[in-house]
Amino acid sequence: MEVNPLAVILVYFDSKGDRLLYRYPYHTLGQPHKLEEPREELVNKKRNPFAVAHTDDLLQTPTQQSQNQGTGQLQGFADDVLSALFAVKPQLCNQKFELKLNDVRFVSHPTLISSASTVQANASNNQTLATSSTAASAAKKQQMLINIVFALHAQASYSIVKCYHELSKRLGLALKFEEQHSGYLTEQTALMARTHDEQQQQPLERTLELIAERCSLAQALKSICNDLCTTGLLSTTLNQNLTLTFCLPAKAHQLHKKGSMVDPETIDRCLRALKPYHGMLLLVDFAELLDCVPPTGARMLWQLVDAYNPLISLQSMASNADLSIEHVYKLVSHLVYWAKATIIYPLCETNVYVIAPDAPLHTRSHLVEKFSTRFAGISLFEVISDFSLPTSIGHLTTPLQQPARQGILAQMVLWMLQHHLLMQLHTYVQFMPSDVDDEFGDSASCAHVATGNLTEEEQDSNHTEEELNRDRDPDDDPVHGGSMLSMSSQPLPMPVNSHRRTLTDDHFSIASDNIAVQPSSSHKSNFSMTASMSTDNCDSLDSMEDEQKLKELLHVFNDADRAAIRRIPASLNVDDLSLLVKLYQMGYFKSEHHLEEIMYFENLRRSQLLQLLDKFRDVLILYETEDPAIASMYNNK
Amino acid sequence: MHSHTNEGISPGSTEGKIRCIFLSEFHATAGCKISCQVPENYISKEVFDAINVYIIPKQHLQRCILTVNAMEVKIVGYPVGIQDQQKYARNAFLFNLCFVCDSRARSVQYEPVVKKLSEYLIMMEEESCFLSREDDKLRLQNIFETVLRDLNERKVATIVEGDNTIYLKIVMHKPDPPPVKDHMVPLLLANLRDTPLENWDLTTQQILPYINGINHVARIAAEADVETDLVKSCIQNLVYYGVVQLLPILKYSNVYMTQNLKHLIQSTALSNACRKYVALQPDKLLPSVQRIFQFYASMTHGVTLRAICQRLCPQHHNIDERKMVIFGLQHKFIRCIQKYPVFTGSVPSGRQKMYTGLISFDEICCKTGLSPFTIEKDIEKDTNVTVIWK
DSSP states (O other): OTTSOSEEEEEEEETTEEEEEEEESOSOTTSOOTTHHHHHHHHHSOSSTTOOOOGGGSSSOOOHHHHHTTTTSOTTOOHHHHHHHHSOOGGGTTSOEEEEETTEEEEEOOEEEEOHHHHHHHHHHTTTSSOHHHHHHHHHHTEEEEEEEEEEETTOOHHHHHHHHHHHHHHHHHHHHHHHHHOHHHHHHHHHHHHHHHTTTSOHHHHHHHHHHHOHHHHHHHHHHHHHHHTSEEEEEETTTEEEEEEOHHHHTTTTSTTOOOOHHHHHHHHHTOOTTOEEEEOSOGGGGGGGSOGGGHHHHHHHHHTOOTTSOHHHHHHHHTOOHHHHHHHHHHHHHTTSEEEEOOOOTTOEEEEOTTOOOSTTOHHHHHHHHHTTTOOHHHHHGGGGSOEEHHHHOOTTSOHHHHHHHHHHHHHHHHTTOEEEEEEEEEEOOOOTTTSOTTHHHHHHHHHHHHHHHHHHHHHHHTOTTTTOOTTSOTTSSHHHHHHHHSSSOHHHHHHHHHHHHHHHTTTOOSSOOOHHHHTTOOSOTHHHHHHHHGGGGOOHHHHHHHHHHHTTSOHHHHHHHHTSGGGGOHHHHHHHHHHHHTTTTEEEEEHHHHHHHHTOOHHHHHHHHHHTTTTEEEEEEEOHHHHTTSOOO | OOOOOOOOOOOSOEEOOOOEEEEEEEETTTEEEEEEEESTTSSOHHHHHHHHHHHSOOGGGTTSOEEEEETTEEEEEEEEEEEOTTTOTTSEEEEEEEEEEETTEEOGGGHHHHHHHHHHHHHHHHHHOTTTSGGGHHHHHHHHHHHHHHHHHHSEEEEEETTEEEEEEOOOOOOOOOOOOTTOEEEEOTTOTTSOGGGSOHHHHHHGGGOSSSSOHHHHHHHHTOOHHHHHHHHHHHHHTTSEEEEOOOOTTOEEEEOSTHHHHHOHHHHHHHHHHHBSSTTSOOOOHHHHHHHHHTOOTTOBHHHHHHHHOGGGGTBOHHHHHHHHHHTTSEEEEOEEEEEOSSSOOGGGGGOBSSSOHHHHHHHHTOOHHHHHHHHHHOTTEEEEEO
C-alpha cells in the first residue's frame, strides 16, 4: 500500500555533527524483508518451469502488484549517508523538506530547537562570560536540529505527502515544547547517542532495539510507525505530558471500506457542503470516539454524543445538545475526518435508498458474515436486494406489521449506510419550459400523427406492465408528459410514495415509536392537508387585483418562458404562481437543490411542494440522483 | 448559505512545465557551482547554497535520480562522477544536469529525460571534454534553450550537436488501464478519425473500422478476424493513450442512472456538442437541449432504455438514442446500472460458480455465449440466486 510509511528516521544534528539516532523498522535498509522474500518468489516465479502461462493473460499486462513488489525499499543506503542527507542546512529548517531518491520519497519538517540547558546556562553564566558576543555565539552553537523523516513509496500522492509533512511538523513542535519545558530532547538524544557508542560491537539492529527499550522517544516513534501502518490513527503521549493526536485519512477511511482512497481534499469538499438539515451517522462505538480528541475537547464531544441520533438533523442535535450549529459543524467535521462518522440525510421513512455503485457485494465479502452476526443470521443479500430498485423504509414496511420489524429494518439500513453499501437518492428540479414553438415547427405535426400510431401499437405491450398511457389520450401534446410520467412509471417513485405516506401518516405516526421517523415532523410541517387544499379553491375569488399581481409575477421570466407558463392552468392561481416564482427566484430549480433542501429552507411540506411541482410539471423536469456532496465520499465508478 | 459549493479545484499536484535547466559542477577550486543555467539566475545563489549538498552529493548517491523539493523549487537531477586521473585536477569530474519545476508540480515524467540527457552529456564529455572545457558553455546554453522550449511546447526535442544527435521525449506515466474484457465496448474519442489509417499499427488498422461505440470486444474480434487477446491488448493500449474509452454494452433492456446531469445545462459548449452529437440527421434542425435533458432525466432505476424510447419517441425529435446513451456515458451524465447475480446457497455448481457478485450479467452472457434471456430464465428458476443491481 502506498499509504504506509516505509520507515521513520530520526536524525539529530548539532555542533558536534550529524547522527542517525533511531529508525524503525530495524531490518537493514536496503535489504528487503526477509520474511517476505520467499513468498515473493512464489508469486513471481512459476513453480514448474514448463508451466504454460494462461493464454488469456499472455498479452495483457500483469497486475500492478506483482510489478511493484520489491520496489520501494530503501535500496542500499547506509545510515551515515541518510544522516548526512537529512542533517539539512539551517536555511532549510522549519519548512517542508522533500527528497526523492529513486523510488523512495522522504518527507520531513526539519526543526531547529534551542537547547533548554543552554538557555538556563546562559542566564546563570552571563556574568562569568567576558563578552556578550561569545554568549550569543555559544547560544547559537547550542541550537540543535531534529529531523523526523518519513520514508514513503514514491507513488504516494501529493495529499498523502502533505499529511506526513504535517505529522513531522507537529512532532517537531511537540519536541520543541518539551525541550523548553523540561529538556526532554537533550536527555533523550544523549541517551540514544550513548547507547550507540556503547553498543558499537553489536549488530545495529540489536542497538536499535535497545534504544527503543531505553528511550521513550524511540518508543513513541516506533508506535507511531506501527499505528500508521495499521489504523492510520495515532494518539501518542510524549514525555508523559504532551498528547499528540493525528489522523491519516487515506488510511483511516480504509478501515470501514477496504480499497477506498479518501484524500483530505475530498473530505473537505464534502464538509464544505454541510447544511443544517444533514445528519450524522457514527461509524464506531462511543468508546472509540474519545481517542480522536485531546482530553480538553472531550467535554464538548460528549455533549454532542449525548444528543446523537441518526434520525435527526444537525440543527436539532445542536439545539438538543445546547451547542451552536458552528460548533456542531466543527465537531462533525472532525469526526468525519477521523473516519468516526459519516454524513447522511437524517434517516426517515421517505428517504429513498439504492445500492451504492461500488458496494463490495460478493459472496466472499467479509461484510456478509459481519451482517449475519449482527442481525441474527439474516442474509445480507436478501435484505439488500430489496434496494436494487430505489426503495424507502416506509415502502418496505406496512402498518400491519409489528413496529419492531420497522425498527430492525432501520437498524439494517443504518448498518448498510455505515458500510457505504447504500446510497440515498434525492429528487432535483430543473426549470425547463418545453420548446413547442421553436423546435420542429414543421415536423411537429407529423410527429403527432406518428406518436398517435405508435402509442396505439404499444398499448398492448405497455398497458399491462406500465400503465403509462392510462392518463394520456393519444392526441395529448406529445412534448409534455415526460417528466412526471417518468416519475410515476417507475416502480417506487418519490411522489407516489409520499402521497401514500401522508395518508397513512395520521393513523400511524405515533405508533412507530422505535423509529422516531416522522418525515413530516422533521420538516416542521404538522398542519393539516386542508391548508393546501384551500389554495385550489380560492381560484373562484379571481379579481382584477389578482390579474395585476399575476402579470407582475410573470415579469420574472423571459418571453419564451412566460408563454410556456401561461399555458399551464395553475398559472392563473396567484398563490401557486407566487410560490413558483419565489422558488424560481431563489434558484431552487437549477438542479442544485434537492426537494428536502427546498423544504427545509423554505419551510414547506413535502406534499405542498410536490403538488406545486406537479401543477407546473410542463415547465419543470424532475429527476433523481445522489447528493453530490455525500456521493463524493463514495468511490464512484 | 444556499449556494452550492461546486468549485472542486483540487489542491493536488499538477502537471508542471520545466521552469529552468541548469548544469552544476564541482569546480576544482571554486567548489559547487552552477556553470550554465537557462534562464539565467532562476536558481538564486541562496537557494543553491542551501541545497547544493543534494545537487553534488557524495559518491554513494551518484547515478541515481535525486529529486529535492525545498525552498519553493523542485529540482530533478542525476548526479554523475567521471573518474579520470589524467584529465581532471581532482581525478574526477562531478556534475549534475538538473530540471527545475514548481514545488507543487509533478516531476516523475522528467526523470527518464534527465537521465537520458545526462547520459548524452557523459558521452560527449568522455569523447571531447564537452563539459569541462570552459569555452563550450555557450553551446551548452544553446542546447538547454532548445530543450527547455521544445519539451515544454511539444514534449519532444531533437538537437544536433557536433557528431551527436540528442533525442528527447517526455512520456507521461499513467497507471495501467484495467484489463479489457470481452463484453466491453470501445468508443473512439473524437478527432482521431482523421488520423490516416496507415499511421496506426497493424492490429489497430485492422480493428479500427469496427470500433464504433456499439460493437463489443468479442464481436470486433470476430468481425475483424483478429485473435481476441490481440484485440484486447490493442484496445488496452489505446485506452492507455486516451484514444479509446470503454463503455458497457448497449442494450435496450439496459437501465441507466443520472449523475451530475446539471453539467449538461451549465456548460453551453457541452450542450451544443451534445446536440450535434446525438442528432439523427445532422443536416436537419438539431434537437433542443430541453428535449435531450428530458431524455436523460427520465433515466432512472427500473426504467429500461426501451421504455424510455417508447414513451418519448426520440427518433421523432431527430435524436439518435444510441448516440445519446453513448454521449451520456462518455461524459458521465449517466451510468449503466449493472445486474449482478449472487449465489446464496451453500455449494455452487456449474454456472452458479459464476454468480459471485463480482461478474456482471453482461460478462456472464459473453463468457457462456448464452443469450441474456436464457440466463435470466436460469436465474429466475434458481431460488438460491439473488440479483443485485448497482
